[in-house]
Amino acid sequence: MxxxxxxxxxxxxxxxxxxxxxxxxxxxxxxxxxxxxxxxxxxxxxxxxxxxxxxxxxxxxxxxxxxxxxxxxxxxxxxxxxxxxxxxxxxxxxxxxxxxxxxxxxxxxxRSSRVRARIRYDQETFLLDADAPLFTVGRLPGVTLCIDSERVSRRHARIELQGDKIIFEDTSTNGSFVQFEGKAESTRVHQRKQEIHRNAIISFGWPIEEPKAARISLEILKQGRH
Incomplete structure (x- = not known):
């Protein structure tokens, strides 16, 4: 304090x-x-x-x-x-x-958080950590990941490191879908927050199984792993 x-x-x-x-x-x-x-x-x-x-x-x-x-x-x-x-x-x-x-x-x-995450989209890789604790998705050029899709909102979603938690927040019109590792089904997240407590696939606007869907993979990293 x-x-x-x-x-x-x-x-x-x-x-x-x-x-x-x-x-x-x-x-x-x-x-x-x-x-x-x-x-x-x-x-x-x-x-x-x-x-x-x-x-x-x-x-x-x-x-x-x-x-x-x-x-x-x-x-x-x-x-x-x-x-x-x-x-x-x-x-x-x-x-x-x-x-x-x-x-x-x-x-x-x-800074003292023990949690980091690696985010992948196509050939791009991003690190979520104390130096880059906020990852934003949308159609605007100023977001971290800009996706040109009719189903993706201008400011669609954000992933934020909060202490030892990773919080996903959807602020979009069409919603997002989160599928945790080991789960067969995804959960729709629409204009609300969802803690990401294990590795996950997240899609924006479309369900994960939809071929048109823009999706990322989020891998939670152990301390010391890069």
Whole structure:
């Protein structure tokens, strides 16, 4: 447990999460194209501030960044500066924008997590660990895995390392399907969370057995294994 807003404990990792909170509202008001341009501009400002304070971008999505700050003090300075940069952004007249920039207390324990996972999609391989604790899927270019499919939503799903747990969250229109190793049937996950407690196949939009389905394999790795 942290003792103050400024104190950094030995071995602690301080994460800052920052971005635009009301992306869906912006798309409704501005349309996809103008919203995407606005988000790129906003996150470039945030990224510039993060780098200025020696922050490391560990994950990026279309509407937010996750930054590893060197200290608690640097994180607070980063937040203050990012909020100032966001508030000075030019905002389209018909849009109301809500920003957020905060220390993510929940992510602070991830450095000591004993859990990692390897995610495979076709010929691509991704590692989910303390340095990259968030994996996002959708049609937007800014997600970790961009899938061009009519059944995949713009921001379809996310897989997040939370302590020693791996949490899958579907935020899509058509849902996702999870089949755990050793199970004959899959489970539909639609706009809810599901803990991934063993190796699994996950498909997006279509059931796993559908030939058109975009699917990933998730392998949970033991400590020390790469």
């Amino acid at each position: 942290l003792l103050s807003d400024q104190e950094t404990l030995p071995g602690e990792c301080v994460y800052v999460i920052t971005g635009i909170a009301n992306t869906a509202d912006l798309i409704e008001q501005l349309g996809d194209g103008e919203t995407d341009v606005f988000l790129v501009r906003a996150l470039k400002r945030a990224e510039g501030v993060a780098k200025h304070f020696d922050g490391k971008i560990v994950s990026r999505a279309a509407n937010h960044l996750v930054v590893l700050a060197p200290t608690r003090e640097a994180a607070n300075q980063m937040i203050e500066e990012i909020q100032a940069k966001f508030s000075s952004l030019w905002v389209p007249q018909q849009a109301t924008v809500r920003y957020f920039s905060r220390i993510d207390e929940h992510m602070g324990a991830r």
